[in-house]
Amino acid sequence: MHELSIAVAVVEQVEEAVREQDRAVASLTLRIGELAGVVPEALDFSFGLATEGTALAGARLLIETVGARGRCEGCGRETPTGMPPVLWCAGCGTPLTLLSGRELEIVRVTLADEPLDARKTVDGKGVGPPGGKGADDGPRPAPSGLPVRDEEASHVPHR
Numbered sequence: 001m002h003e004l005s006i007a008v009a010v011v012e013q014v015e016e017a018v019r020e021q022d023r024a025v026a027s028l029t030l031r032i033g034e035l036a037g038v039v040p041e042a043l044d045f046s047f048g049l050a051t052e053g054t055a056l057a058g059a060r061l062l063i064e065t066v067g068a069r070g071r072c073e074g075c076g077r078e079t080p081t082g083m084p085p086v087l088w089c090a091g092c093g094t095p096l097t098l099l100s101g102r103e104l105e106i107v108r109v110t111l112a113d114e115p116l117d118a119r120k121t122v123d124g125k126g127v128g129p130p131g132g133k134g135a136d137d138g139p140r141p142a143p144s145g146l147p148v149r150d151e152e153a154s155h156v157p158h159r
């Protein structure tokens, strides 16, 4: 499944690009030609795996598909090649020059509003709720009556 290696390469590129932003990636748009040999569903699945634990974790993958088109050098006709592609001119039989359809490029990256650290804290279960522990710890120092009682108790034997 070469979609996985494509996904990993894309994730590495984007991580490199957003490293100094310190923000999570909200979405990523790829332009993929229909002759690029990429199955969008497989790429989407691979993207989910490749983004785990990265700044792209949870980012939405958007795919723009580019239709394959060729131009005939013989008669100048421009035509979609179709799928599977027909790479010669329907009019005169001359091989077509491919104009589009092999694209595999990152079009845009959208960053999330929250800083990357905030998202990490939310994802890191157990790290997040110090507030809950604090609430439990809070009431404990309150019964300061205990030391007072001890003092009284210690005074009693002296009398």
Ligand SMILES: [Zn+2]
Binding pocket: 072, 073, 074, 075, 076, 077, 089, 090, 091, 092, 093, 094
């Ligand atoms: Zn032609």
